[in-house]
Amino acid sequence: MANYELVFDFGSAYISAGLKDDGFTDKIPAVVAVAGDGQLVGVGVEALRLSNTVGSGVKLTHPILEGAIIDTEGAKALISALLNRLVNYKMSAFSRYNVTCAVPCGLISSDKNTIEAVFLSLGAKQVTFIETPLADSAYLFNEFRTRQGVVVNIGYDCTDLAIVSANTIAAGCTLYYSGKSLTEAIMERILSKYMIQLSFDAAEYLKLNCASLYPNDSTVVAVSGVNTQSGVTEQVNISSKELYDTVVEFVRKYVKIIQSLIASVRDDLATLVRTDGVMLCGGGAKLAGLDTFLQGELGMPIYVSSYPEDVTIKGLLS
Numbered sequence: 001m002a003n004y005e006l007v008f009d010f011g012s013a014y015i016s017a018g019l020k021d022d023g024f025t026d027k028i029p030a031v032v033a034v035a036g037d038g039q040l041v042g043v044g045v046e047a048l049r050l051s052n053t054v055g056s057g058v059k060l061t062h063p064i065l066e067g068a069i070i071d072t073e074g075a076k077a078l079i080s081a082l083l084n085r086l087v088n089y090k091m092s093a094f095s096r097y098n099v100t101c102a103v104p105c106g107l108i109s110s111d112k113n114t115i116e117a118v119f120l121s122l123g124a125k126q127v128t129f130i131e132t133p134l135a136d137s138a139y140l141f142n143e144f145r146t147r148q149g150v151v152v153n154i155g156y157d158c159t160d161l162a163i164v165s166a167n168t169i170a171a172g173c174t175l176y177y178s179g180k181s182l183t184e185a186i187m188e189r190i191l192s193k194y195m196i197q198l199s200f201d202a203a204e205y206l207k208l209n210c211a212s213l214y215p216n217d218s219t220v221v222a223v224s225g226v227n228t229q230s231g232v233t234e235q236v237n238i239s240s241k242e243l244y245d246t247v248v249e250f251v252r253k254y255v256k257i258i259q260s261l262i263a264s265v266r267d268d269l270a271t272l273v274r275t276d277g278v279m280l281c282g283g284g285a286k287l288a289g290l291d292t293f294l295q296g297e298l299g300m301p302i303y304v305s306s307y308p309e310d311v312t313i314k315g316l317l318s
Helices: 044-051 072-087 109-121 132-143 179-194 200-209 240-264 267-276 290-298 308-317
Strands: 003-009 014-019 024-029 032-034 040-043 059-061 096-103 124-131 148-154 159-165 168-175 220-227 233-239 278-281 302-304
Touching (some): 032 044, 072 109, 109 124, 132 148, 132 159, 159 267, 179 233, 200 220, 240 290
Parallel strands (some): 148 278
Antiparallel strands (some): 003 014, 032 040, 032 059, 148 159
């Protein structure tokens, strides 16, 4: 009888999975396409393609929010798609598979029960949960040659922050304040200054290509939005300097949480953590100048993973 060990990392932007037997990983956008009659007609990349097809009449939905399943059928479709890509050609009627799933520190028991029920309904024999910072530390500590530190995973709709030492979370929390929050803050900034309403996608583009924590960054990016007074679509050139205060305000909330976590642990561990520093991962870790800014604010070493968006799944496989 074949036994497979699978790992999963749920995110609202992407859902990732890996096969421990060979270290293979895969991920797909965590969206499904639903037709007008309510029928699910596509998942992942196919769902995005259908939503961009003129006259398709489909709408995108996100089955996962803040690490929890909010649409059971949509989540089943996403998980099934990844199972097919990872092990379908290997599976037989006699195969068994177990799942280890990374979840936010703050995920409640009922949400874990929902995730477990979905996997069991799809043939899993056992479902085990691990808090995201522990999965992250398994990879980050090896990457940066340390045994403890502050692990910060800035995701799409939540951020996990934790002091990890001896494979244990000494102090940690989940903030529902993340990359999505910064995108929304940028939308508000442009609206208040220019009376132009950006789409979420346009603001996300601006965040990825213009937002910076370097005060002298001279980047300028053009985006289009609807003038709320005239109703006409207009293009406006936005500079990094215009967004600087918004980005600083966003990041300083993390600074306060990190300082609070360090203050909450015993003195000897706090000293070690201040020496070994903060390790950043998740999509939000790619924010320009984030490491330099945090180092100035915290007076500690700051490290950004070479593959920030893949740290959790890599940690689960290690």
